[in-house]
Amino acid sequence: MSDTKQQLVVLTGSLRQASFNAVIARSLAELAPANSKVTLLGSIGDFPLYDQDLQDEQGFPVAVVDMANAIAAADGVIIVSPEYNYSVPGVLKNALDWLSRISPQPFAGKPVMITSASPSGLGGARMQYHLRQILVFFDAKVMNKPEAMIGQVASKVVDGKLVDEPTREFLQKQLLSFSVFAC
Numbered sequence: 001m002s003d004t005k006q007q008l009v010v011l012t013g014s015l016r017q018a019s020f021n022a023v024i025a026r027s028l029a030e031l032a033p034a035n036s037k038v039t040l041l042g043s044i045g046d047f048p049l050y051d052q053d054l055q056d057e058q059g060f061p062v063a064v065v066d067m068a069n070a071i072a073a074a075d076g077v078i079i080v081s082p083e084y085n086y087s088v089p090g091v092l093k094n095a096l097d098w099l100s101r102i103s104p105q106p107f108a109g110k111p112v113m114i115t116s117a118s119p120s121g122l123g124g125a126r127m128q129y130h131l132r133q134i135l136v137f138f139d140a141k142v143m144n145k146p147e148a149m150i151g152q153v154a155s156k157v158v159d160g161k162l163v164d165e166p167t168r169e170f171l172q173k174q175l176l177s178f179s180v181f182a183c
Helices: 020-030 052-059 061-075 090-100 123-139 165-181
Strands: 006-012 036-040 076-080 111-117 148-150
Touching: 006 020, 006 061, 006 148, 006 165, 020 036, 020 076, 020 111, 020 165, 052 165, 061 090, 090 123, 111 123, 111 165, 123 165
Parallel strands: 006 036, 006 076, 076 111, 111 148
Antiparallel strands: none
16 A cells, blocks of 8 residues: 555635635645645736736746646645635636636646635535536536535634534544545
């Protein structure tokens, strides 16, 4: 048996450091199974607004290339994102628009897990379904179940830490399932 850990990277769909989804994203490394290493990707806030003219004139921004390379090298990608206006946050969509132009496509055939958190009861469900539609274009291999849509998250995060034990246990199970899915 190999001593090499499965490499999983996390793309966070929120720019705010103290966002509930950023807290969830930072919690994943400690919740992951022993055979997995979870690493946060750079901020999608470093991506300019997608503009074909900019791409034609200057090429791909370094932040886009770095993230694409990290995704391509990973065994799986975890996307943790809030829901904005019943859909995907614009900053996440912008990052995906940039990444969609990279060839070879870093998401093609790549296992992807989606997690969301929201103060509402739905936990970001509508965003997840829109994100799944977008990822079809990428030919990503999205894990269907277990889904993690963490509702009422404000009561589960204290001082920048995910403290709700049932949520932590569920995320551990989701990560274990993803570890198997990503093999």
